[in-house]
Amino acid sequence: MKLFLSVDMEGISGIVDPTYINPDTGMNYGRGRVFMTEDANAVIEAALEMGATEIVVADSHNTMNNILWESLHPKAKLLAGSPRDYSMMQGLDESFDAAFFIGYHTRQGVPGVLSHTMSGVVRNMYINGQVVGEFGFNAAYAGLYGVPVCLVSGDNLIAEEARALIPEISTAIVKTAVSRTSAICLSREQATAELKHQTKHALSRLADIxxxxxxxxxxxxxxxxxxxxxxxxANVPGTRYETETGIVRYNPVDQHDLYKTMRAMINLAHNAVFF
Ligand SMILES: [Zn+2]
Incomplete structure (x- = not known):
């Protein structure tokens, strides 16, 4: 059984605000890296107990150099660094049996710890009219390979966002959002236990997802x-800019086109000057 772990940082146990996730200015960033590695290890240990034979961990936050390689479970491989054509989902293909989204967060504009969608330039993102955050977009990408997302971890609100798209998904809720930069966090011990419990639950019913x-x-x-x-x-060839809604639309031909065009649109948008 081959598993893909996309590990973001905002939804990691014990992380509540930008001081934990900003590599340049975060006074708690060093601790955040430890917490992120510990969350990944909890999932990996439980997955190995359930019969996983190959586990690829894609570090999926910011420059994608956050997980402590030297402390990651020795049975897992780590994909680190950026840029990557497929960003948070680099390395996934149809050979995987399941994907796990660890440390994920809610989409831009809704409550939830450190909510956003890919970058500050995105107000809303849609696939076929369905609003999606990073969870939904990445799950759709996995779906194009026929790979189910069987577990999400993060706060109580990303659990709801995930269940709205994939009702059967297992959810490891490691904190309860109080505001966008505040949460009530489980202890390290309880968060690890919940991540392990939900990983086992997810893999025991993989066929149903x-x-x-x-x-x-x-x-x-x-x-x-x-x-x-x-x-x-809208400089990306093939896009259509609807000026009345501010929405830029595009019809991707496949999963490669979907992910790369999303990245190209957002990267170009970063070059716009506001004031
Ligand atoms: Zn992130």
């Missing part, structure tokens, strides 16, 4: 924070 699928043709739509960003994103 369907990949997230959308009908073809796919439509990716991104609503940007301001018009200058939308104008920059």
């Amino acid at each position: 369907k990949p997230l699928t959308f009908s073809q043709p796919l439509e990716l739509a991104i609503e940007f924070s301001h018009a200058g960003q939308a104008e920059m994103a």
Whole structure:
């Protein structure tokens, strides 16, 4: 059994605000890296007990150099560093039996610890009209390979966001959001136990979890924070900028096109000057 772990940072146990996740300025960043590695290890240990034979861990936050390689479980392989064509999902293909999204967070504009969608330029992102955050987008990408997402970990609100798209998903809730930068956190011991318990639960009912699928043709739509960003994103060939809604639309031909075009649109949008 081959498993893919995409590990973000905002939803990791004990992490509540940017001081834990910003590699340049975060006074708690060093601790955040330890917590992130410990969460990944809890899932890996439980997955190995359930018969996993190969585990790839994709560090999926910021520059993607956060997990402490020297402390990661010796049976797992670590994908670190950036840029990557497929960002948080680099390395996934149809050979995997399941994907786990660890340390994930809610989408831009809704409550939840450190909520956002990919970057500050995105107000809303849609696939075929369905609003998606990072969870939904990455789950849709996995779905195009036929790979189900069987576990999400993070706060109570990302658990809800995930269940709305994949009702059968297992959820390891390691904190309860109080505000966007505050949460009531389980202890290290309890969070580890919950991650292990939910990993085992997820893998015991893997056959019941369907990949997230959308009908073809796919439509990716991104609503940007301001018009200058939308104008920059609309430089991607094949996109259509709807000026009345501020949405840039695109019809990707496959999963490669979906992920790379999303990244290209957002990266271009970053070049727009606001003031
Ligand atoms: Zn992140």
